[in-house]
Amino acid sequence: MFNKLSLKIGLLFFVFLLGIEALLFATLYVTLVNQRVDEVMESLLARGETHSAVLADNFEPMTLEHVGMMEAESSFVAVITDENGEILINSDPLEPEMLEVLGHIDYDSESPEGKVIEKDWDDKRYIAADSPITIGGEHAGHVFMFSDTAGIERMVKGLQNQFLAAGLITVLLTVVTVLLLSRFITLPLIRMKEATEQLSRGNHRVDLSTDRNDELGELANAITRLSGDLDRLKNARNEFLAAISHELRTPLTYIKGYADILGRPELNESERKEYVGIIREESAHLARLIENLFELAKLDRLQFEIKREAVDVGGLLQSAAALVKPAFERDRIQLQVDCESEGLVYWDPERIQQVLLNILDNARKHSEAGSQVAMSCREENGKVDIRIRDEGEGIPAEELPYVFERLYRVEKSRSRDSGGSGLGLAIAKEIVELHGGVIELESKLGSGTVAAIRLERGDGSAESIAGR
Numbered sequence: 001m002f003n004k005l006s007l008k009i010g011l012l013f014f015v016f017l018l019g020i021e022a023l024l025f026a027t028l029y030v031t032l033v034n035q036r037v038d039e040v041m042e043s044l045l046a047r048g049e050t051h052s053a054v055l056a057d058n059f060e061p062m063t064l065e066h067v068g069m070m071e072a073e074s075s076f077v078a079v080i081t082d083e084n085g086e087i088l089i090n091s092d093p094l095e096p097e098m099l100e101v102l103g104h105i106d107y108d109s110e111s112p113e114g115k116v117i118e119k120d121w122d123d124k125r126y127i128a129a130d131s132p133i134t135i136g137g138e139h140a141g142h143v144f145m146f147s148d149t150a151g152i153e154r155m156v157k158g159l160q161n162q163f164l165a166a167g168l169i170t171v172l173l174t175v176v177t178v179l180l181l182s183r184f185i186t187l188p189l190i191r192m193k194e195a196t197e198q199l200s201r202g203n204h205r206v207d208l209s210t211d212r213n214d215e216l217g218e219l220a221n222a223i224t225r226l227s228g229d230l231d232r233l234k235n236a237r238n239e240f241l242a243a244i245s246h247e248l249r250t251p252l253t254y255i256k257g258y259a260d261i262l263g264r265p266e267l268n269e270s271e272r273k274e275y276v277g278i279i280r281e282e283s284a285h286l287a288r289l290i291e292n293l294f295e296l297a298k299l300d301r302l303q304f305e306i307k308r309e310a311v312d313v314g315g316l317l318q319s320a321a322a323l324v325k326p327a328f329e330r331d332r333i334q335l336q337v338d339c340e341s342e343g344l345v346y347w348d349p350e351r352i353q354q355v356l357l358n359i360l361d362n363a364r365k366h367s368e369a370g371s372q373v374a375m376s377c378r379e380e381n382g383k384v385d386i387r388i389r390d391e392g393e394g395i396p397a398e399e400l401p402y403v404f405e406r407l408y409r410v411e412k413s414r415s416r417d418s419g420g421s422g423l424g425l426a427i428a429k430e431i432v433e434l435h436g437g438v439i440e441l442e443s444k445l446g447s448g449t450v451a452a453i454r455l456e457r458g459d460g461s462a463e464s465i466a467g468r
């Protein structure tokens with residue numbers, strides 16, 4: 001379970017924490033030991049100073065005797081000398097180490113200040129302090145105090161043991177913390193890795209949703225969302241394929257059926273003509289369907305090119321109206337164009353015309369004879385707003401969100417006269433969005449539909465921009 005990442009993170013944490021802890025412990029230890037040793041030295045010197053002060057007032061054999069007796073009972077050794085270092089009294093028997101210290105004193109150049117003269121508690125058996133006795137400004141003698149270093153060593157040893165115990169506990173706690181921490185960080189990563197492996201194996205439903213709101217939580221939720229998207233995409237693709245085969249099958253069934261009928265000898269000329277017409281119509285429908293599908297495939301493969309050029313909006317609307325005019329006249333639907341927006345825009349005129357033609361075609365197909373279709377344009381917040389309004393049958397509110405989907409038609413039965421394939425609005429939406437615009441449909445069942453396209457005027461510098 002101790003995989004690579006957690007090992008790396010764990011080791012890194014461990015080394016860092018241990019380094020910091022070791023530094024802190026070492027500093028604390030050295031400071032503590034020095035402080036304690038200084039305290040011992042200072043108390044030794046203070047004791048000597050007290051004796052020296054008493055003796056300065058009373059430098060008599062009796063007092064010397066008293067000091068000697070006092071220190072004989074204590075753990076210290078006091079040695080009192082005259083100004084030349086001749087020993088007057090010593091509280092305990094003198095050890096060679098003490099004599100060595102006394103032998104190294106330069107009695108002639110002594111200052112009247114008391115001081116510690118042997119500090120090396122680590123190597124020597126005794127530490128020592130010297131408190132000179134000064135009577136009336138005259139140097140009269142010395143009180144030397146000795147203390148066994150075994151006490152200090154014991155104290156330091158005790159400290160060392162305490163530090164060792166604390167250090168071990170700290171290392172143990174560090175290890176536990178690092179283990180928990182690295183698991184806390186790497187466990188979700190391992191789960192995400194497994195989830196993405198499942199995704200690539202084709203299982204598009206993984207659930208990593210978590211309450212964490214840190215970066216790892218965000219990543220987990222993003223992967224969950226991705227899996228949902230993939231799942232939806234897979235379903236959409238399957239549905240699309242099913243719809244396409246259905247769309248292709250229907251006209252082919254007509255063509256085959258009428259071709260079979262045409263083979264019958266008993267048909268008269270007018271019947272024959274009618275059936276040939278139907279076959280022609282259906283093959284034209286098939287060809288258009290395939291062409292539209294091909295166009296959408298190009299849009300999907302990012303090969304669709306928007307060739308922007310300077311065009312006049314009014315002119316664009318007029319020419320689209322002129323193209324659909326015969327069909328509108330045939331169906332006796334009135335078409336009005338009213339454009340307030342002036343000046344040039346930078347769009348792909350052919351593509352935008354394709355969008356307008358499809359919307360006009362929809363308006364015509366879903367309007368009754370005698371009704372009116374109005375195409376208008378105006379300027380709004382620096383954008384061009386084109387609207388095509390019809391007074392046709394309208395779209396049920398529950399169907400409205402889907403009309404831009406590929407192969408979606410409100411009237412599910414594919415009647416030969418309405419004849420659409422359900423691709424027109426999908427293509428229109430792609431084209432408008434490639435131009436950076438939006439296309440929306442508003443509709444009320446029974447009273448009509450408004451298609452609105454909002455487009456930026458565009459920039460002359462971007463003459464030709466490859467799709468997306």
Ligand SMILES: Nc1ncnc2c1ncn2[C@@H]1O[C@H](COP(=O)(O)OP(=O)(O)OP(=O)(O)O)[C@@H](O)[C@H]1O
Pocket residue numbers: 292358362363366390392393394395403404408409410411419420421422423424425426449
């Ligand atoms: N103006 C409208 N009035 C009523 N229904 C509409 C209108 N415009 C679109 N629709 C509905 O939305 C559906 C999708 O429109 P779309 O243009 O994408 O496809 P189509 O017109 O059926 O086929 P195609 O445009 O590919 O020939 C239509 O089938 C129709 O049901």
Ligand SMILES: [Mg+2]
Pocket residue numbers: 358359361362420424425
């Ligand atoms: Mg259409």
